[in-house]
Amino acid sequence: MPLAPNLMEILARARADLRMGVPVVLSGEGGQGALVLAAETATEDRLALLRAAEGDLDLVLTARRAATLKARVYDGDLARVALPRDADLGWVRNIADPADDLSMPMKGPLKERRGGDVALHRLAIGLAKSARLLPAALVLPLEAPMGVAMRENLTLVDGVAAAPSMLLLSNLDHVVSARVPLETTENARLHIYRPADGSEEHYAVEVGRPDRHKPVLARLHSACFTGDVLGSLKCDCGPQLHAALARMGEEGAGVLLYLNQEGRGIGLANKMRAYALQDQGFDTVQANHRLGFEDDERDFRLGAEILRRMGFNAVRLLTNNPNKLAMMERSGIAVAERVPLKVGKTAFNAHYLATKAAKSGHLL
Numbered sequence: 362m363p364l365a366p367n368l369m370e371i372l373a374r375a376r377a378d379l380r381m382g383v384p385v386v387l388s389g390e391g392g393q394g395a396l397v398l399a400a401e402t403a404t405e406d407r408l409a410l411l412r413a414a415e416g417d418l419d420l421v422l423t424a425r426r427a428a429t430l431k432a433r434v435y436d437g438d439l440a441r442v443a444l445p446r447d448a449d450l451g452w453v454r455n456i457a458d459p460a461d462d463l464s465m466p467m468k469g470p471l472k473e474r475r476g477g478d479v480a481l482h483r484l485a486i487g488l489a490k491s492a493r494l495l496p497a498a499l500v501l502p503l504e505a506p507m508g509v510a511m512r513e514n515l516t517l518v519d520g521v522a523a524a525p526s527m528l529l530l531s532n533l534d535h536v537v538s539a540r541v542p543l544e545t546t547e548n549a550r551l552h553i554y555r556p557a558d559g560s561e562e563h564y565a566v567e568v569g570r571p572d573r574h575k576p577v578l579a580r581l582h583s584a585c586f587t588g589d590v591l592g593s594l595k596c597d598c599g600p601q602l603h604a605a606l607a608r609m610g611e612e613g614a615g616v617l618l619y620l621n622q623e624g625r626g627i628g629l630a631n632k633m634r635a636y637a638l639q640d641q642g643f644d645t646v647q648a649n650h651r652l653g654f655e656d657d658e659r660d661f662r663l664g665a666e667i668l669r670r671m672g673f674n675a676v677r678l679l680t681n682n683p684n685k686l687a688m689m690e691r692s693g694i695a696v697a698e699r700v701p702l703k704v705g706k707t708a709f710n711a712h713y714l715a716t717k718a719a720k721s722g723h724l725l
């Protein structure tokens with residue numbers, strides 16, 4: 362049925378449902394399935410319904426979060442914790458959210474589940490992450506997923522087909538371009554790119570009219586509301602953004618991609634959770650891990666794809682991050698040169714920059 366949503370569109374619906382606190386149904390191998398509710402947005406009522414249902418209700422966590430909780434990990438990158446009989450929403454939130462880890466360290470004993478197929482559990486975590494929620498999900502196995510989805514009017518995701526699709530980059534549509542004179546350079550145009558799955562748009566600032574046959578001076582900038590807009594002193598993003606545009610203005614040509622991957626891909630709410638943990642004494646990497654995320658959850662294929670769409674296949678990349686260089690090369694964009702971008706060091710971000718150098722390989 363051509364009017365029906367395709368798999369990418371159904372996944373986008375599922376993310377929106379999880380953000381609202383509505384469960385989604387995943388169908389798996391052999392007619393089995395699972396009901397999924399994001400831990401962050403679950404309500405007491407819906408949790409009560411899941412607890413009253415037949416089957417092993419689990420709180421699924423990433424191995425990163427499990428490490429902080431000292432929970433045993435039997436499934437590689439994720440852990441399943443059985444919901445105790447008396448577990449309420451407060452219990453779920455406490456396990457999923459590290460905010461009170463230090464003030465309330467007693468979170469156990471936890472009963473970890475092992476054995477069986479965890480493909481749908483993994484998909485549930487992937488959905489929670491890509492919905493920019495805490496990476497923790499309540500998962501209830503279902504015998505008749507289709508029936509439940511129909512009866513309750515829930516989004517039904519083909520979990521078998523979705524797993525590989527989650528790794529694909531959604532197609533990008535070029536929506537519109539217009540001239541925007543900037544403080545740093547009057548000759549600039551802003552291009553808007555929209556993913557076909559309706560997720561956040563990404564932007565490209567084209568300075569001058571760069572020669573498509575030569576490596577272009579480029580910056581892959583990840584959104585930082587606090588640094589770019591508020592002028593936060595906790596990071597170096599704002600000064601890097603402006604210095605990159607100024608350099609492009611001086612050279613008369615360049616491309617700055619503004620990728621909406623706030624907080625290294627975890628979203629602004631989770632980044633603020635990470636900041637709260639940093640106030641408790643954890644560094645930027647430890648904070649991500651305690652929340653259950655990897656150090657960096659960004660997908661730089663996106664940047665490569667936009668550059669390609671604009672007609673570029675080689676860059677002089679403004680960055681201190683060697684991973685960005687490697688990702689560009691892997692995504693088929695040649696890096697002719699790394700152009701260092703060292704600006705914006707403050708008393709507040711010195712530790713942050715030192716951590717990035719020590720743990721994430723940033724070049725000082």
Ligand SMILES: Nc1nc2c(ncn2[C@@H]2O[C@H](COP(=O)(O)OP(=O)(O)OP(=O)(O)O)[C@@H](O)[C@H]2O)c(=O)[nH]1
Binds near residue numbers: 624
């Ligand atoms: N999770 C998390 N994200 C942060 C923190 N501080 C800054 N960020 C985010 O980190 C990203 C910084 O991105 P960039 O400056 O493009 O990348 P980079 O890896 O530092 O590399 P270069 O600046 O190119 O050298 C932005 O998305 C910020 O929102 C933090 O403490 N935790």
Ligand SMILES: [Zn+2]
Binds near residue numbers: 585588596597598599
């Ligand atoms: Zn920043």
